């Protein structure tokens with residue numbers, strides 16, 4: 122049910138290389154567009170993209186179709202992995218922007234904007250940094266100075282080279298644990314530790330202290346005073362005790378004057394959540410709407426940042442109902458500015474086995490795609506939205 126145990130990451134390149142070619146000879150024309158419909162409402166519609174799928178010389182026809190879908194359906198993209206520390210930060214003075222710049226160049230050429238994901242996260246850390254500290258090469262103060270430098274350098278790079286491209290930065294991500302809202306908690310900052318390949322330990326809390334998230338926001342504000350700074354997490358989009366802890370955490374930061382502008386609601390959910398009966402957990406579209414209102418009540422901009430909807434066999438219609446219901450519940454809210462999904466094709470997803478997206482493995486639209494278009498049209502016409 123709520124199992125966000127991280128599936129091993131799947132290489133976009135391998136996935137595309139292994140996915141069936143059926144459908145590509147006869148790709149379904151895409152005459153409508155999620156982002157064009159969202160724009161009528163004053164909102165953005167976006168997706169995570171993987172560089173290995175965007176440009177894949179091994180499967181040029183698949184890659185072309187991938188680019189066609191992205192360029193026609195979205196106005197906002199987010200690199201799924203290429204902008205993370207582990208992908209870019211190669212050494213104390215060495216940040217390699219070459220891969221993420223390929224995505225950024227393509228976004229600019231196609232008139233898309235980008236989310237910045239992510240500056241400070243307890244996962245996807247550079248091994249040289251964590252292991253260097255473990256060997257005594259860096260003291261905690263050194264690590265603090267290095268991450269401040271990293272934030273300045275990364276934000277500065279995009280500000281200078283791609284002015285206006287990045288509409289929002291995920292400054293900090295998933296600081297609150299444990300993962301599962303049914304675990305009984307207690308919910309709060311993850312324990313400090315250097316087990317960065319595991320799930321629970323937080324290297325930043327270990328090195329920078331309990332206020333590391335606030336410090337990261339202040340560094341980010343000073344690096345780019347105009348940037349919109351987001352805190353991003355999961356299980357913060359519906360009623361549950363982990364969501365309450367995240368709300369308290371962010372409220373506390375705002376009370377202390379921390380420059381947080383927005384909240385990212387990841388929205389990694391499953392059709393099975395609709396059947397969940399667990400004390401203290403309210404997974405309903407009404408609850409999603411109320412939760413967004415609670416966040417907007419803090420004065421924050423809200424974005425759904427990583428939506429996907431896991432499903433089992435024969436659950437395509439229920440998935441479509443939940444996808445469209447989430448779009449309707451979120452984008453009906455004045456304070457919600459974007460609906461971003463974590464990929465769009467079941468061929469390239471961290472939850473590939475659950476077919477959690479709305480284009481199939483041959484990159485043709487599923488029922489969920491059309492249901493989201495209908496939901497956007499219904500919002501446009503003031504008819505609310507579909508409900509599962």
Ligand code: G3I
Nearest residue numbers: 127129130131132133201202205244245294387427470471
């Ligand atoms: O690019 C390397 C490749 O060179 C190498 O050969 C291969 C060997 O494992 O790894 C490749 O990197 C992987 C990367 O995905 C790209 O495929 C990493 O190992 C792998 O850890 C990484 O997984 C990503 C994960 O975040 C960790 O960064 C997933 O694709 C990505 O979907 C996932 O996204 C997160 C969000 O950032 C935050 N919210 C939850 C979401 C899902 O876990």
